[in-house]
Amino acid sequence: MPGENLTRVEAEERAALVSPSAYEVELDLTRGSEVFGSTTRVRFTGTPGASTFIDAITRTVHSVVLNGASLDPSEVADGVRIRLDDLQAENELVVVADGEYTNTGEGLHRFVDPVDGEVYLYTQFAVPDSRRMYAVFEQPDLKATFRFTVTAPSRWAVVSNQATPEPTPASDGVATWAFEPTPVISSYITALVAGPYESVTDELTSADGRTIALGAFARASLFEHLDADYVFEKTKQGFAFYEALFGVPYPFDKYDQLSCRSTTPAPWRTRGR
Numbered sequence: 705m706p707g708e709n710l711t712r713v714e715a716e717e718r719a720a721l722v723s724p725s726a727y728e729v730e731l732d733l734t735r736g737s738e739v740f741g742s743t744t745r746v747r748f749t750g751t752p753g754a755s756t757f758i759d760a761i762t763r764t765v766h767s768v769v770l771n772g773a774s775l776d777p778s779e780v781a782d783g784v785r786i787r788l789d790d791l792q793a794e795n796e797l798v799v800v801a802d803g804e805y806t807n808t809g810e811g812l813h814r815f816v817d818p819v820d821g822e823v824y825l826y827t828q829f830a831v832p833d834s835r836r837m838y839a840v841f842e843q844p845d846l847k848a849t850f851r852f853t854v855t856a857p858s859r860w861a862v863v864s865n866q867a868t869p870e871p872t873p874a875s876d877g878v879a880t881w882a883f884e885p886t887p888v889i890s891s892y893i894t895a896l897v898a899g900p901y902e903s904v905t906d907e908l909t910s911a912d913g914r915t916i917a918l919g920a921f922a923r924a925s926l927f928e929h930l931d932a933d934y935v936f937e938k939t940k941q942g943f944a945f946y947e948a949l950f951g952v953p954y955p956f957d958k959y960d961q962l963s964c965r966s967t968t969p970a971p972w973r974t975r976g977r
Contacts, residue, residue, distance in 0.1 A: 708784050710759070710832065715843045721756050721791070722841060724748040724848040726885070729838040733825065733856040733898060734878055739763055739802040740812065741855075744839040746848075750791030757785040759835035759842040761811070762801040769798045786839065799839040811836025812896065815964065819925035824899035826964040834891040844890040851885040852896065861901040861921065865894060867958050887955065897962050900924055904932040908940045912953035916943070919960040926963055935961060 725747050732741030746758070761784055765777040771792055780787040786799060805814035805825070811833045815824045827837060835842045852864050858879035862868060865886045871879035886894070901921040910916050918939060922930045939959065947953055 708761075710843060715845075718756050718841065719843065719845055721751045721754045722748050722795075722846070723750075724841050724846055727838070727840065727848055727850045728853070729850065730853045731837070731855065731896070733854065735802075737805070737814065737823075739804055742799075742801050742803045742838050744797075744799045744801075746797050746839065746841075748795050748797070748841070748848075749793060750795050752791060752793050754791045755787065755789045756791065757787050758797065758799070758839050759784070759832075760786050760799060760801060760839035761803075761833075761836045763804045764802040766800040766802070767798070768800075771795055771797075797839070801839070803837055806836065813964075817923055817925050822900050822924060824897075824901070824923055824964060826897045826962065827895050829892045829894060831892050834894055837896070840891045842891050844892065847888045847890050849885040849888055850891070850894050852883045852894075853880060854883070854896065854898065855880045856898050857900075859900060860898050861903065863895075863897045863901075863919070863921065863960055863962065865889070865956070867917065897921070897960075897964065901962065902927040904930065906932075906936045908943055910943065910953045911947040914953070914957075916954060916956075917958040919958070921960065921962040923963065930963070 728745040730743040735741055765781040765786065768775040768777055768780055768786055770788055788797065803812065805812055807814060809828050813826055813828060817824060832842055834840050854862050855874055855878060856862055858871060858873065858877055862881045864883050866883045869881055869883060871881050874880045902924055903919050903921040906918040908916050908918060918936055920930060920932045920935045943954060
């Protein structure tokens with residue numbers, strides 16, 4: 705199979721063959737300190753009879769099912785890509801795999817707070833690292849909707865692109881958050897942040913009159929240093945400036961900012977949008 709990084713020629717060839725419409729991603733964050741469970745279901749159109757690949761940087765691929773047919777992971781998956789042969793006009797692919805946490809800021813980063821030993825997770829996908837969390841046609845022109853379902857410790861906060869739903873108890877000390885689908889977006893701006901964050905909320909009125917929920921989150925050990933009034937003041941000023949500059953209202957339903965890894969209150973990492 706080709707190398708890890710997508711080339712321009714490969715991107716052009718793949719975009720001519722497939723067009724994804726919707727991803728459903730189930731993540732299990734309760735499997736220990738090294739891996740997490742990742743199940744991806746993606747629907748996409750294709751050129752009948754063509755072959756292509758989907759990106760998936762994984763530790764283990766347990767199963768690959770394309771249009772109801774089981775493929776042998778040892779033959780089609782190399783830990784970076786999964787080969788897809790004999791496409792149909794309408795396709796459904798299901799990939800069950802184990803992803804690896806990182807400590808480099810790529811993909812799904814796992815950080816242990818040195819103050820209290822708490823675990824915090826956050827994603828950094830720009831540009832090619834959503835493939836470290838789920839199987840994806842990872843190139844900006846192959847946009848789709850994304851629906852995340854996340855299983856994690858019930859005491860955690862779980863934040864993504866869409867508003868956080870009420871969790872459903874899954875087992876003792878564990879819950880599941882089923883997010884609504886995102887608008888059609890590129891994979892690299894999907895986001896997930898999870899851990900025992902503490903938060904403050906506010907809201908603003910967007911240029912088109914919608915109420916946009918705001919959240920400011922910090923690790924428990926840093927929460928006393930969070931100047932939420934300042935954060936929200938600058939956020940509202942930024943919204944007003946950029947909506948006027950571009951003439952486009954903010955397109956999402958909420959805007960969250962989370963202090964994920966830094967040992968001081970700044971810099972702020974914006975996640976979840």
